[in-house]
Amino acid sequence: TSAHWGYTGPVGPEHWADLDKKNFVCSAGTQQSPININSAVKADIPHIAIGWHKGGGNMVNNGHTIQINMPQGSTLTRGDRVYELVQFHFHAPSEHHVAGKSFPMEVHFVHKDTQSGTLGVLGVFLTPGATNASFAALAAAFPELPNGEVTIDEVNPNWLLPASLGYWTYEGSLTTPPCAENVEWMVAMEPVDVDPADIQRFASLYPSNARPIHSPNRRFIVRQS
Numbered sequence: 001t002s003a004h005w006g007y008t009g010p011v012g013p014e015h016w017a018d019l020d021k022k023n024f025v026c027s028a029g030t031q032q033s034p035i036n037i038n039s040a041v042k043a044d045i046p047h048i049a050i051g052w053h054k055g056g057g058n059m060v061n062n063g064h065t066i067q068i069n070m071p072q073g074s075t076l077t078r079g080d081r082v083y084e085l086v087q088f089h090f091h092a093p094s095e096h097h098v099a100g101k102s103f104p105m106e107v108h109f110v111h112k113d114t115q116s117g118t119l120g121v122l123g124v125f126l127t128p129g130a131t132n133a134s135f136a137a138l139a140a141a142f143p144e145l146p147n148g149e150v151t152i153d154e155v156n157p158n159w160l161l162p163a164s165l166g167y168w169t170y171e172g173s174l175t176t177p178p179c180a181e182n183v184e185w186m187v188a189m190e191p192v193d194v195d196p197a198d199i200q201r202f203a204s205l206y207p208s209n210a211r212p213i214h215s216p217n218r219r220f221i222v223r224q225s
């Protein structure tokens with residue numbers, strides 16, 4: 001088990017490194033996430049191919065976010081790398097910024113590289129607009145109390161994907177302790193509309209579970225040319 005951390009006060013982001021000096025690299029790291037995406041290098045990078053399947057899942061309130069654990073068998077392929085979808089979860093407001101601005105929410109699809117164990121996280125921004133039936137169904141069942149858990153008969157993560165899968169990518173970290181720098185970030189350029197009432201539902205449980213942005217230091221952000 002790890003040290004108790006949060007988003008405000010003495011256990012807030014600026015203190016994470018001190019809460020567990022041995023294991024939390026939140027201050028020592030030089031490739032931390034999230035970042036502000038304000039310029040990108042264009043390169044011939046591989047397309048993302050999504051192979052996600054709908055299925056039963058379980059949704060937990062882990063005290064930091066609402067997380068949907070997915071059954072095995074859903075993949076994200078990028079070039080010669082195959083990642084397995086493990087879970088997805090939400091942040092409000094968004095953790096990544098674009099041109100200095102945040103979005104009301106961001107969903108993180110956490111994948112594990114089946115070969116190396118590296119994580120590949122796909123971030124998708126959520127904005128107020130038309131109802132997204134899939135997000136609405138999840139929002140209606142959000143477990144309100146920490147450690148609360150509900151079984152979802154069928155969840156289809158594909159409904160939370162934008163129409164186009166143009167993306168930015170960079171080398172970063174977990175946005176929560178231990179802030180490990182083993183994450184290949186992919187951030188979708190096109191946001192997805194969800195009902196503002198459903199954003200409000202999440203924000204009533206977690207009004208502010210976004211880590212502040214970090215310096216890119218020497219990193220480049222890459223996008224498809």
Ligand code: SG7
Binds near residue numbers: 065121
């Ligand atoms: C959330 O974000 C959880 C964590 C996740 C963390 O607090 O979803 O997941 C678990 C299993 O506790 O950490 C290792 C991991 O997935 C950081 O994920 S993130 O960088 O995508 N925000």
Ligand code: ZN
Binds near residue numbers: 089091108175
């Ligand atoms: Zn996250």
